[in-house]
Amino acid sequence: MKHATRDYRHGPSKRKPYQRRSQVAPQPVAVESKLGFKRLMSLVVLLTVLLLLGYWIAQHFATQGLKSDSEKPASKILTSEVAKAPKVTMSQSPQLAAQVAPIVVESLPMPTVEQPKSIQYTFYEGLAETEVVVDAEPIPVKLADPYYIVAGTFGSEAMARQELERLSSAQEDVSLRLFKTERYYRLRAGPFEDRLELNKKRNVLRSLGADTLLMRVQK
Incomplete structure (x- = not known):
């Protein structure tokens, strides 16, 4: 009858003590932490770019303002109108002066308005001059x-x-x-x-x- 032999070269095996899941410390996940950090950095960079772009646009419109093609400086318009105006030579100036004569306004006398005369009369004088017309026929007695x-x-x-x-x-x-x-x-x-x-x-x-x-x- 053969007996099993024991191998003592590696020594006795050590067993790990039993631990609950609540006692085991969670191990950090390196991959997830790296992804979260990259997302956070990209978000910060994007916000910075947007803020810089908005600041530049605000400064641009504040200094220059909105200008359309139809608006032109007043100086250019005045110079173009002066250039288009006809030139008057010295020979034509006496004729123009003779044509444009000064306008003289004569003041007319105001017409006199006669004020109505106030009528004064007594009661008895007015009663004598008043004529009363009776249209009704008298009733026979x-x-x-x-x-x-x-x-x-x-x-x-x-x-x-x-x-x-x-x-x-x-x-x-x-x-x-x-x-x-x-x-x-x-x-x-x-x-x-x-x-x-x-x-x-x-x-x-x-x-x-x-x-x-x-x-x-x-x-």
């Missing part, structure tokens, strides 16, 4: 047809007599009479042919509280 004045209309004879006594007892001389119709009793005065007497009597009855009406006399 005499009536064309005689009229009665109705001082009240009642449904019973007792009420009509009571109103008659009230109007007769007043200080004014009021002459009324009882007029009976088919359905009611009426107090009336008249007839009147004069318009003035009619209005006077009607005003007296109104002052006593009577409700008056006018009724034409039937022919």
Whole structure:
């Protein structure tokens, strides 16, 4: 029976102690760090170039400004206009002086304006000179047809007599009479042919509280 032999030339193998992942220190990645550094440097260079370009453009427009082809200096325009103007010789100057004569403006006298005269008059003088034209025709005093004045209309004879006594007892001389119709009793005065007497009597009855009406006399 054969036994396995042991090789002691290299000595016993050493085992590494067990470590957790949290205890193991992370090893830096050299490639990723190099790429990040290059990107950062390129970004810094690009920003520097942009800032220099913007500063140069701002200085250029601030010193020279915007100029178009249509704009030209005023001195060049004036010199070109002077060059195009016709030259006047000494022989032509007397003729031009004779043609251009001085303009003389004569001052005209101002016309005199007569001020209106103030009119003064008294009231009576103006009233005598005033003419009043009346277009309205005067109302005739005499009536064309005689009229009665109705001082009240009642449904019973007792009420009509009571109103008659009230109007007769007043200080004014009021002459009324009882007029009976088919359905009611009426107090009336008249007839009147004069318009003035009619209005006077009607005003007296109104002052006593009577409700008056006018009724034409039937022919």
